[in-house]
Amino acid sequence: MAEASKFLRLFAKEQQHTEHWLGQRLANVAEELDETGAYRLTTEELAFGARVAWRNATRCIGRLYWKSLHVFDRRETTTAEGVFEALCEHLSFATNGGNIRSAISIFPEARRGKAPVTIHNHQLIRYAGYKDDATGLVIGDPASVGFTRFCEALGWKGNGTAHDILPLVVETAGHPPAWFEWPEAITLEVPIEHPTEPGITALGMKWYAVPVISDMRLEIGGISYPAAPFNGWYMGTEVGARNLADAGRYDMLPKVAAALGLDTAHHFTLWKDRALLELNTAVLHSFRENGVKMVDHHTAAEQHEHFERIECRHGRKVTGEWAWLIPPMSPAATSIFHKEYDATVLKPNFFYPEKEAR
Numbered sequence: 001m002a003e004a005s006k007f008l009r010l011f012a013k014e015q016q017h018t019e020h021w022l023g024q025r026l027a028n029v030a031e032e033l034d035e036t037g038a039y040r041l042t043t044e045e046l047a048f049g050a051r052v053a054w055r056n057a058t059r060c061i062g063r064l065y066w067k068s069l070h071v072f073d074r075r076e077t078t079t080a081e082g083v084f085e086a087l088c089e090h091l092s093f094a095t096n097g098g099n100i101r102s103a104i105s106i107f108p109e110a111r112r113g114k115a116p117v118t119i120h121n122h123q124l125i126r127y128a129g130y131k132d133d134a135t136g137l138v139i140g141d142p143a144s145v146g147f148t149r150f151c152e153a154l155g156w157k158g159n160g161t162a163h164d165i166l167p168l169v170v171e172t173a174g175h176p177p178a179w180f181e182w183p184e185a186i187t188l189e190v191p192i193e194h195p196t197e198p199g200i201t202a203l204g205m206k207w208y209a210v211p212v213i214s215d216m217r218l219e220i221g222g223i224s225y226p227a228a229p230f231n232g233w234y235m236g237t238e239v240g241a242r243n244l245a246d247a248g249r250y251d252m253l254p255k256v257a258a259a260l261g262l263d264t265a266h267h268f269t270l271w272k273d274r275a276l277l278e279l280n281t282a283v284l285h286s287f288r289e290n291g292v293k294m295v296d297h298h299t300a301a302e303q304h305e306h307f308e309r310i311e312c313r314h315g316r317k318v319t320g321e322w323a324w325l326i327p328p329m330s331p332a333a334t335s336i337f338h339k340e341y342d343a344t345v346l347k348p349n350f351f352y353p354e355k356e357a358r
């Protein structure tokens with residue numbers, strides 16, 4: 001009841017409900033908890049809770065837009081086919097022809113610690129990774145090798161290319177995991193081209209438009225929603241400085257450096273930094289050319305500053321995790337680097353499944 005009343009007080013305060021309304025709501029919830037050991041949020045309370053969970057996400061640089069999160073209340077959807085259909089609708093709404101809109105789909109809450117719906121994907125759209133155990137070579141995304149093998153064990157078969165989109169794998173109570181191939185029409189991708197270096201374009205890189213995190217648990221007022229996939233748009237460095245650059249991911253820096261004719265024999269030529277810069281330039285250029293929303297890390301940092309000012313103006317303390325808020329490229333060139341952040345984890349919030357300490 002403590003978590004419930006804390007959340008409902010927050011809801012009443014920020015939505016300007018009267019003391020009378022709060023008294024009534026708390027009495028009803030107390031009765032529901034007494035009778036059934038659980039209580040149910042209204043759709044309005046659920047949507048407010050999901051938006052505040054984003055506002056409280058200490059690692060998120062994109063929180064300025066927390067109020068505009070579109071919430072799909074899918075608490076009545078309990079079949080695998082229903083989940084797939086709901087997520088196709090979510091992806092279409094979010095993609096919006098490239099003018100990406102932030103959204104979350106919230107499936108039924110856990111009951112007695114059991115999840116009625118489990119989504120096994122880390123992200124709804126992600127590339128497969130095929131590892132040859134003999135040579136150790138990987139085709140595709142090395143981060144997906146384990147999940148790719150899981151999908152193959154379920155009967156899924158990819159085309160063995162570096163950009164095979166993995167299926168949705170959803171498990172509902174009492175049934176084995178089911179997999180579903182996403183319809184072509186809703187998996188928008190962007191070919192990565194460099195505005196002036198044809199050698200980089202010739203590398204044939206591409207990335208998907210919409211990141212949808214589908215393996216985090218949403219907690220609101222003591223209720224846990226284990227399946228609550230949410231999407232925003234990408235910050236360019238996520239694709240250009242990590243997914244395509246990391247040695248443990250697509251490891252493209254040596255190839256980009258070769259395309260630029262750089263001297264890679266010594267660190268002091270800063271060839272890695274020059275390759276990173278041109279790769280990230282290509283990523284931002286390509287998303288913009290294709291009309292797919294993406295934010296550069298300087299603009300994102302400014303937007304976070306704006307978020308901080310608004311939160312202070314509303315008398316709310318800003319919480320943040322510095323090491324995650326700073327971008328992986330030129331961090332000290334953004335204002336975030338030169339500030340300290342209170343890493344307190346407020347609720348509602350998003351957690352990794354095991355509710356591990358963060």
Ligand code: HEM
Pocket residue numbers: 050054057059060061062063065069102103104216230231232233234235238295300324350
């Ligand atoms: C709208 C555009 C958005 C942008 C540009 C953005 C940007 C980011 C970035 C760059 C990260 C760090 C990710 C990493 O380093 O792997 C992050 C983390 C996070 N974001 Fe956002 N975000 C956006 C929207 C959202 C939305 C809509 C939600 C939820 C409703 C959200 C919740 C989170 C959470 C929970 C984390 C931490 C993830 C973790 O702990 O692994 N973000 N965001």
Ligand SMILES: N=C(Nc1cccc(CNC[C@@H]2CCCN2)c1)c1cccs1
Pocket residue numbers: 211212213230231232233234235238
């Ligand atoms: N732009 C985004 N990026 C993002 C947000 C949260 C989590 C992640 C994935 N983070 C995990 C990876 C893998 C290790 C470090 N980063 C990406 C968004 C994804 C969904 C909504 S916004």
